[in-house]
Amino acid sequence: MAQSVRPQAGVSRAVRLDAWGGPEVLDVRDVPAPQAGPGQIRVRVTAAGLNPMDWIMTADAGTAARFGLSLPAGFGTDYAGVIDQVGNGVTGFEPGDRVFGGALSRAVADFVVIDLSGGTAAEEAHHTPDGVDDRTAATLTIAGRTASAALAVIDPGPGDTVLIGGAGGGVGVFAVQLARIAGARVIGTGSAASAGFLRDLGAEPVAYGDGLADRVRALAPDGITAALDLHGTETVEAARELGVPDGRICTIAAQVDGVPAANGANATPGDLIEIARLVASGRLRVPIAATFPIAEIRRAAELQAGRHVRGKVVIDL
Numbered sequence: 001m002a003q004s005v006r007p008q009a010g011v012s013r014a015v016r017l018d019a020w021g022g023p024e025v026l027d028v029r030d031v032p033a034p035q036a037g038p039g040q041i042r043v044r045v046t047a048a049g050l051n052p053m054d055w056i057m058t059a060d061a062g063t064a065a066r067f068g069l070s071l072p073a074g075f076g077t078d079y080a081g082v083i084d085q086v087g088n089g090v091t092g093f094e095p096g097d098r099v100f101g102g103a104l105s106r107a108v109a110d111f112v113v114i115d116l117s118g119g120t121a122a123e124e125a126h127h128t129p130d131g132v133d134d135r136t137a138a139t140l141t142i143a144g145r146t147a148s149a150a151l152a153v154i155d156p157g158p159g160d161t162v163l164i165g166g167a168g169g170g171v172g173v174f175a176v177q178l179a180r181i182a183g184a185r186v187i188g189t190g191s192a193a194s195a196g197f198l199r200d201l202g203a204e205p206v207a208y209g210d211g212l213a214d215r216v217r218a219l220a221p222d223g224i225t226a227a228l229d230l231h232g233t234e235t236v237e238a239a240r241e242l243g244v245p246d247g248r249i250c251t252i253a254a255q256v257d258g259v260p261a262a263n264g265a266n267a268t269p270g271d272l273i274e275i276a277r278l279v280a281s282g283r284l285r286v287p288i289a290a291t292f293p294i295a296e297i298r299r300a301a302e303l304q305a306g307r308h309v310r311g312k313v314v315i316d317l
Contacts, residue, residue: 010032010033011030011031011032011033012030012031012032012033012034012109012110012111013028013029013030013031013109013110013294013317014028014029014031014074014106014108014109014110015027015028015029015074015075015076015108015109015294015297016028016029016031016072016073016074016075017058017071017072017073017074017075018071018072019071020058020059020060020061020064020071021058021059021060022055022059022301022305023055023297023298023299023301023302023305024298025058026075026297026298026301028294028295028297031109033110033111034111034112034113035085035113036085036086036087036113037087037088037113038087038088038089039087039088039089039090039115039116039117040087040090040113040114040115040116041083041085041086041087041090041093041099041113041114041116041125042083042084042085042086042111042112042113042114043079043081043082043083043084043099043111043112043113043114043125044081044082044083044084044110044111045079045080045081045107045108045109045110045111045112045317046080046081046082046134046138046316046317047079047080047081047134047135047137047138047314047315047316047317048076048078048079048080048107048108048109048138048314048315048317049076049078049079049080049138049139049140049141049142049143049312049313049314049315050076050078050300050301050304050312050313050314050315051077051078051142051143051170051304052170052253052304052305053077053142054075054076054077054105054301054304055301055304055305057069057105058073058075058105067104067105068104069104069105073105074105074106074107074108074109075105075106075107075108075297075301076105076106076107076108076315077102077103077104077105077106077107077122077141077142078100078101078102078107078138078139078140078141078142078143079100079101079102079103079107079112079138080098080099080100080128080134080135080137080138081098081099081100081112081134081317082096082097082098082099083095083096083097083099084096084111090116093116093125093127097127098127098128098134098137099125099126099127099128100125100126100128100132100134100137100138100140100141100276101114101124101125101126101141102122102123102124102141102142103122103123104122104123108294108297108315108317109317110317124141124269126269126272126273126276128276129276129277129279129280130280131279131280131281131282132276132279132280135288135291135314135316136279136286136288137276138314139170139286139288139312139314140272140275140276140279140286141264141272142170142264143170143171143173143174143312144174144267144271144272144275145264145265145267145271145272146171146174146252146262146263146264146267147171147172147174147175147178148174148178148267148268148271148272148275149262149263149264149265149266149267149271150171150175150228150230150250150252150262151175151178151179151182151228152262152266152267152271153250153260153262154226154227154228154248154249154250155226156179156182156183156184156226157182157183157184158182158183158184159183159184159225160179160183160184160185160225160226161184161185161186161187161220161222161223161224161225161226162179162184162185162186162187162224162225162226162227162228163187163188163189163216163224163226163227163228163235163238163239163242163244164176164179164186164187164188164189164203164227164228164230164235165188165189165208165227165228165229165230165231165232165234165235165236165238166189166190166229166230166231166235167186167188167189167190167198167201167203167205167230168188168190168194168197168198168201168310168311169230169231169309169310170309170311170312171230171252172188172230173201173286173287173311173312174275174284174286175228175230176188176198176201176202176203177201177202177278177283177284177285178275178284180202180203181278181283181284184226185204185220186202186203186204187203187204187205187206187216187219187220187224188201188203188204188205188206189205189206189207189208189212189234189235190205190206190207190208191207191208191308192207194310197287197310201287204219206219208234209234212234212235212238213237213238213241213242216238216242217242223242223243224239224242224244225244225248226239226244226248226249227239227244227248227249227250228249228250228251228252229249229250229251229252229253229254230251230252230253231253232253232254233251233254233256236249236251236254236256236259246258246259246260247260250262286311286312287310287311287312288311288312288313288314289303289309289310289311289312289313290303290309290313290314291313291314291315291316292313292314292315292316293315293316293317294315294316294317297315300313300315
């Protein structure tokens with residue numbers, strides 16, 4: 001992986017926001033490097049993956065407050081890198097260990113400090129398995145947790161035919177493959193241009209838009225048994241029309257009366273560790289759609305926020 005200029009001692013490049021808004025409010029600043037205290041580790045970040053939640057929760061003051069954010073704020077949650085400081089009382093981690101995890105709205109920086117008592121996607125670290133590069137490791141936490149939590153609701157297995165709406169997005173690439181690993185048949189919605197991409201993931205592509213239920217019925221005349229809507233409500237509506245009970249439908253980006261919703265907080269650390277193992281073994285792959293240096297954070301955020309990218313967007317540090 002091409003590396004950016006390494007930070008000076010005591011200084012960290014970090015993305016900062018002085019106002020809530022879109023990609024235009026993102027700036028790269030030199031800030032004092034954070035230091036690891038008791039029970040904490042400091043990670044020299046090598047890659048940070050972007051997710052829709054990054055720009056959603058920093059778009060306005062009300063949403064930011066619900067996530068406990070205040071100005072000035074950082075940006076990005078998924079990270080991967082190498083431990084370079086270990087605080088008193090820390091066990092199981094040493095300087096030089098490769099790690100990945102979550103650092104809520106502060107991952108796009110040269111250094112992040114992780115409090116190991118956190119135990120959530122907002123504050124966690126896991127050893128990066130051999131065979132998983134840092135760019136890939138930096139994409140796993142939010143999308144992997146969210147896909148695992150959503151699949152736990154519908155519990156796919158052999159004999160199931162699962163309809164996944166938004167199958168080519170950041171969460172979709174995990175959900176499709178995990179459902180296939182569980183033994184289910186997967187039909188994934190996307191644009192006509194994404195059909196080949198979805199087939200490569202293991203899904204049978206179907207175009208989204210008006211008439212979705214009819215197109216799914218033609219692909220699966222014996223019916224579908226479960227559905228994930230990873231974008232809005234279109235897939236929910238089609239699944240209901242095709243007779244799927246609400247208990248086997250799940251959303252992540254919309255609330256629908258009677259339909260369960262899931263997010264990454266509902267997953268367990270064990271889910272994420274298993275995903276990393278699947279990546280290391282070659283059974284699950286994470287398509288990297290684009291990489292950017294930290295200096296191009298605005299361009300990267302614009303691409304990710306467009307919601308048409310296939311796979312993940314990663315910042316190299």
